[in-house]
Every structure is written in C-alpha cells, then in structure tokens.
Amino acid sequence: MTGLPPKIVREIEEYAERKKLSEQKRQKIMETARELYSKSLYDAEEPVGVVAAQSLSEPATQMTMRTYHFAGTAGIQVTLGLPRLLEIFDARKEPKTPTMTIRLEKDYQDIEKVRKIAEQIREVKAKDAILSTVVDLTDLFIRCRLNFEKLEELGIPREKAHKIIKLRNVETSLEGDELVVKPKNADLKTIHKFKYSVLESHIKGIKGISQVVVTKEGDEWIITTLGSNLAKVFAIEGVDYTRTVSNNIFEIYDVLGVEAARNAIMNQSKYTIEEQGLGIDIRYIMLLADLMTVDGEIKAIGRYGISGQKASVLVRASFEETKKHLVGASVRGEKDELRGTIENIMMNQVAPIGTGAFELVGRIPELAGQKASGEKKTKKKAGTASAAKKGKTKTKSESGKKAGENKK
C-alpha cells in the first residue's frame, strides 16, 4: 500500500485535532484516504505523457478559436492565450511583453511609500527630461532645452542638471537653461546618431522598465511593470522578494535557478489556461514543466528541444527534419534501441507501453521442450505475444566507401 503524501496526512491530523476525534476514528479516516489515494494513482506503465499531451492540447485547440481580450482595463497589456502558451512551451528567451508583479513588505503598505518605490523602479530616459534639441553641425555639439520641473520631480537640483547624461567620452555643461552635450570625438557623420543615444540614455530607475502601474489587490498594494529585471528589483528596499515574480522564465532561471523556473513554467501556463476559462489538472502541467527542466536547464518542447533530442533516430526522423537526422545517424553509426512507443508502431511491433510492457514467462515443461526444436523460427510464432528484441544499427554510408570496406 502506498503511503499518503505528507500534506494529506497533515490535513487529516489537523482536522482530527480540530474536531477532537478519537484515535480509532482518525485511523479510519486515514485508512479510507489511503485507499482512495492508491486508487487514484496511475498504474505502472500507464502512458502519462500521452494523456498529459492530450489534456493540454485539447484546450489549446479551443484557444485558437476563441481568445478573450480585455480592452480598456487599467493595467498593462500582456500577451495572453495561445501566443503566450506557445511562448512558454517554446521556451522563448524573452517574452513579447515581459512584466513583473512586485509585492511589498508590510511596513511599506502606504500609498506614498508605494509610489516612491514605483518611481524608483521606472526607468527615466534623457528624452523624458529634454524638451527639444538642436544639433550644431559646425561645432559638433547638441543643445538641449531641459524640463526643470521634471528634473525637480526626479530630485535633481538645477546645478547638477548637467550630470544627467552619463555617457562615456562626453563633455556636458549648463548654459543658462540649456544643456550642452559635446562628444569628445565627434564627427559630422555620427552626430545625428549620437543625438539619439543621448536621448535614449538612462537617467534614473531600472533599465528596461518602461511602465509602472500601482494597483490594489485586496488590502495590498502591488506594483505591476512592463519590462522585467528581477535582480535589480530585489535589491530595492521594501520589496518583498519572496513574493515578487516576473513572467520572464529565463530571467527567473538566471536569478533564482531551475527549481524556480520550473515553478514559473507551471504557474505561468496554469494562469494562461485558467485566464481563458479553461481548466487543466495541475499534474499535467507539472509533468510538462518537469520534462522541460530535468536537465537543469530550460528546454523547449519541439524541434530544438525535447522532440529534437530524443534517443531514437527513427522517432526524430519521423518528427521533423527527416534527412538531417538520418544523415547524422548514418555518419555517426547510431544505434536505435527501439525502447520507445513510436519506433515500435513504425515497425509494427508490440510497443512497450501499458499491456505491452510486460511479458508472461511460463515454465511449462512440454512447451520448453518444443522451444528447443523450433528455436530459429520462434519470432514467427511469438511474433505477436512477445516481440523480437532488436537493436538497430546504422553504419557508415556512401556506397563507394562501403564497397571499399567490403573488399578489405
């Protein structure tokens, strides 16, 4: 009998304590729970992967047909529905709309403090504080009219205004209300490009975070952002880094590691599916997330991920890029152990799944005697019941070369 998971045991015990149940009753509940639990377990050799794939792809087809959009709601527009799901499972390095949900510590649950943190996070670029620019082509410098009100808001005093441009090899000075930016090695060709790098230069906040929205979730103030940079946000005082998340799975992987990335895959796909009004059992998603992260790194489902790295040559060739895999296998002299399902279906053998994973070995004396006589053709006889175990090797190709080898 299988043991119950600690969580269920704990829950039953808590319940028993609360209701002040007798030891006998508690035992009985535990027994029933154990029975139900073992009934709901998968049997050995049951193809959970296929069931998980079907359970995920059926709602996914539904999603292609109807994707809900929120129009006009306050907050940030994030990719949702099938495109987002594909993003997760294809393990894209950068999501289309990276966002963070920042939660704060208890002492910072005050609108003013929240605003302050939000301001700290949002990236301010030079163009936000510059009203207009003039490029001087004769002396090769850029004259910018500054928005001092804005600078004051950002907490930059007038006298320090020329320090906002933090580019290398640049001289800045303040001439009245105007900021003069002069590159040290300027030339006529690049001055225009230089103007844009000045405008795009970073003044304050965290790089890459273009939008910050403060909303209230229940009693708690939360900050949602467009753009993601976990490492820097975690460093800000007041940010509860245990509850702050990003939707960029690779970033989570870099900052917090694979286990966190696995959880991120799970949470993100569950959220995306449920947001569409569809439901999938979490275990299927867990299986998928596990599969994507077993190696300690995030692998995509598909050609360059799991499907493209299968052990069997035949399976890879039957999926995509047939020629590539066949040529590669023949050059390397690969061997296909034929342990999977698809290989065996292709060869019309009993696949080692479900009922096909087991063999009955009988020790009946008469049969044993017969076996010795008809040994060579057992395969024909046993063809259906127990498949001939075969390994398959592919050796060096090119007929010319092969012919040469034969002669030797």
Place this chain on the structure above:
Amino acid sequence: MNGKRTRKEVQKPREASVYLNGKLVARIKEPEKFVEAIRKKRRNNLISHEVNIAYFPEFEDVVINTVHGRARRPLVIVENGKSKFTQELKDKLASGKINWNYLIQQGIVEYLDAEEEENAYIALREEDITKDHTHVELDPVVILGISASLIPYMEYNRGDRINYGAKMVGQAIGIPMKNFLARTDTKYNAMVYPQLPLIQADISTIMDEYPGGQNIVIAVMCYDGYNMNDAIVLNKSSVDRGLFRSYYFRTYETVKKKYWGGQEDEIAIPEPGIRGHRGEDAYRELAEDGIINPETPVSSDSVLVGKTSPLRFLSGEDFATGIENKRETSMTVRYGESGIVDEVFITETTDAYQLLKIRIRDQRIPEIGDKLASRHGQKGIISLLVPQEDMPFTSDGVIPDLIFNPHAIPSRMTVGQLLELLAGKARALSGKDIDASAFNHMKEPEIRKLMKSLGFRDDGKQTLYDGRTGKKYEVMIFTGLSYYMKLDHMVADKIHARSRGPVTLLTRQPTEGRAKRGGLRLGEMEQQCLVGHGAALVLKERFDSDKTMIPICKKCGMMAIHDVVKNKSTCAHCKSTEVAWVETAYAFKLTLDEMMSMGVMTNLEVEEV
C-alpha cells in the same frame, strides 16, 4: 469624388491622356468637359451605349473602353437630384407601352463598367438621392446575386446565413434542365414532384421554371432526442406519398477503339478463357450483341457492355503457349452504385469509333442520412422517419411533414425562416399571394392580420397532440409551411465500410477513398488515443494491415534473400545462411530499402525469443 480637385490641380491647367481600349491615343485639355460631352452623346444615342468612359484626375487619365469582356450593370441616370425614371415612365413600362430598350435609347438607363463606376455616385433608393448623385439603383435587390435574391424575407436573416442559404439553393435537387431525359451528362439528379415556393421573392420568372424543392408543413418542436443538433424528423407517410423523391442519373461511356496493326476492340459477350474473364454469370444480363438491355436492374460491378481489347504487348512465351491475345475490358457499374438501365445510346465519335453511352437511373427515396435544407441556411440530416400515426397532429387533423428543432433558431438568428413559416401558413390557408422579396414585401403585421382573419392565432402557434399517446402537449407549438430543398448529398452516395480490400502496390497499405474501396484511416491522433489507454496489443493489431515476414541475416543484420523453390535463405551481404524471420510492417521494410538505396546500411540486430 467626382469633380472635387486638390489645390495643386486647380493651379495647373488641366490635361489628361486618353486611352482607347488600353492604347494611348491623345493628350487633351479640359478632360472633364471631354468626358461630359461623350457621355451626353451616348445618352442621346449618338454613339453606342456599349462605350464606357472614365476620368481619373489623380492619374490624369481618361479611359475609354469599347471592347467585349467587361462586366457592366444597368443604372438609372440621375440629373439635378432627380431620377430620370419617372412615375409616368414606370406606368408606361408596366402597361407595356415601352420596353427596356426604349429606356436605354432615351438615356434613362445606362450600363456602367467597373471603371466608369468609379466616376459615379450611386444612390441605393430613390429617397436617398441628393444633388450630388449621378445614378440610382434600379432596385436595392441588385446587391444580391440570383441565389441570394431567391431567399424570402432575406433582410431578416443574419448575413452569413444568407450566404449559406444561397450556397445551398445551388445544391438543391429539382429540375436540372428541361430536356434532361434526352441528355447524357455524366451525372445529375431530378426531383419527382418539384413545386414552386408558396412564399417567393418576386424576382425572376426564369427560376420559376426550375423549381428545387417542395412546400411542407413544419412543426417547430423537439421529438424525443431525434432532432438534436440539426437532425430532422420526417413524416414517413409523407415520404411514402412521394415527398422529396428524386432520380439519380449516371451515364457510362465506352468507345470501341481501333489499334495499330488492324486490331480493334470487340463488343460482345467475352469468351471464357480470356484474361480477366469475370465468369459466365457476370455476363448473363447482356443481350446477344454484348450490350445490356434497357430496364435491367444493375448494381455494383454489373457488366453493362461486354468488351475485349487486344493486348498491347505479347511476350514470346505467351505467343508460344497460344494464350489468346485478348483482355477483358468490359464497362461495369461503379462501386457503390446501382439502379436500372434507363437508356442505351449507340453512336459514333468524331473519329468514327463506335461510342456507347448507357444511362443508369436510380430512384432515391429520402432515407435516414439524407440532407434537407430550408432557404435560410438551415440544413439538417434526416435522423428518423416516423409513421404519420405517431407524429403530432392538430385538432384539425393536420400532421406536419417535418419536425424542426427550435434550438436551431436563437444562435443563428434566422428570423426570415420564422416569417416564412407564418406567411406560408397564411398563404396556404387563404390562397392569397404573399410577396417576400428582399427589402420590399408584405410586412409582418399584415401577415398577422391575415392569420387573424382566417381564424387562427396571429403568432402561428397551435395546440398539438402527441400521436403516440393522444395527449395534448402542454405548450402551443409554432407550425407553418415552408419551402424545403433536398440537397445533393445523399447517404447512398457516401456510405462506405471495408473489412478486406485492395492495397496500394508500393506500400501494401489499404487504398484510400470510397471509389477505390479504401480503408478508413486510423489517424495519428486516434493512434495516440490507443497509446494513451495502454492498449499495446490493439495498437499493433490495428496497424498490421501491411505486416510481412522478412528474413534477417543473423550475422550482419541485413535483409536476406529467400529462395522459395529451394526453401533456403541466404544473406547477399555476408553469404550466411543463418536467418531469422522477423515480422514488421511492409512500409518499414520499404523504408529500409529506401535508406539502403541512399547508401545507408541498415543492420537489424536480432535476438532469439
């Protein structure tokens, strides 16, 4: 818009290139005046009304077209905000004093092509005309095509339903052409008792000659579960009386060819012993001349014409053994079809070969699986034929021919169909003509008034009684008459199953398609279902349609050669005679062969079990 110009154009003296049928012929000044003058001449009948002229100020082009192949459409000319087609002219046209040509000659109606249309500003209705308009539509209905304009109360339906409806009108079985009994088209259907619609859009008198359906009594209600999901319950007794009965005609053709060397096909009952001879029984129905007699019942693979052709190549061995140089090439009825020989035509082709055409006729009585549709994009499949004694009935004893499920209405919003039912009922009861043309027809309150005056409820509802129990239904049921079509999709043409049958030569897998007696493919997704259930043995059994035994060399793992005569297998690669027989799919064996042909050596490591 016509006549409006940009600031830049006003400053410049206006010029334009003139293209006559695509060729540059002139450069002119004041193009607007030029175009106006030509149009005036055309309207005054000084030049042909088939000339179209258009001016494109933005390109400085004047395009004149006089050639054939342009789609043109008639429009009423508007001058100074007034239609030239006055009430006086309308009355004259109605009384037959003037005709269409008169309107064209008098410059009241003109035909525009696609290019000249660009210069026109067309009002949909006469009420909409402003002083900017240049033309007005003859009638708003012209926005529709022929099929769509036949839909009654068209504008009450949602747009997509009109599309579906118009498409299905084209699939209706009716009168395909008037001389269909004398024709030899490959296949066509004809309805036995076609009717004109009771409720009709007053559009075309030509379509009246080609009706495509019948008027039937409909009750909008559920009948147990038999009309769920667009299924249709039909009155069996109505079917027995000839409802939706049709004939299916198919013509088979064969040519008595002549070959090089004086050889030719022979049309006669094939002699036994000829290659491909089907056995005496197969030719029993043929007359002495080898051609089947009219009114003979035939079914799949029945021989219609006995024919033998000379073999193309005669190998020396055959010549020596004295096998007759002939091959059976009889014409047979297609797989899955049957009927009665309707007519036999014997003629000649233009090459003076004898040509035989045999038309088979098959009576098609509506059966479960046939497709019916109203004109509102509401199609359905017959799911049950109920004898009339079990059908619901009214207190007057009226029994519906068809039970239509009300669930088909809300999401599709085919309100026009409900109106047709009500109007159909009013029309059948009163005998009064009710027009249902799009945009301009008898309005709903008027139909309701008519129903009231006939002593019926104006909403079309009636008390119905269950034919099986005789009990009154607790709710009133909406009943009415509607025009229904039998569509050209009948189960008889589609039903198909296979247990054994032909396989393709290359892969030894079953053929595809009904015409080739093909198998029904268990696809990849279905395969994954079996995998998902862990049914490994079922999976193997399902996919072993092409299983074979192949000899594999135990030493090198290559495919060996088996000599059936000596009953001995040898490996061509390593000369070993140690061979294991392995069961696999033929398609896999083929894959191995193909890989080998590319120079990839494939070894199978074999183990004893």
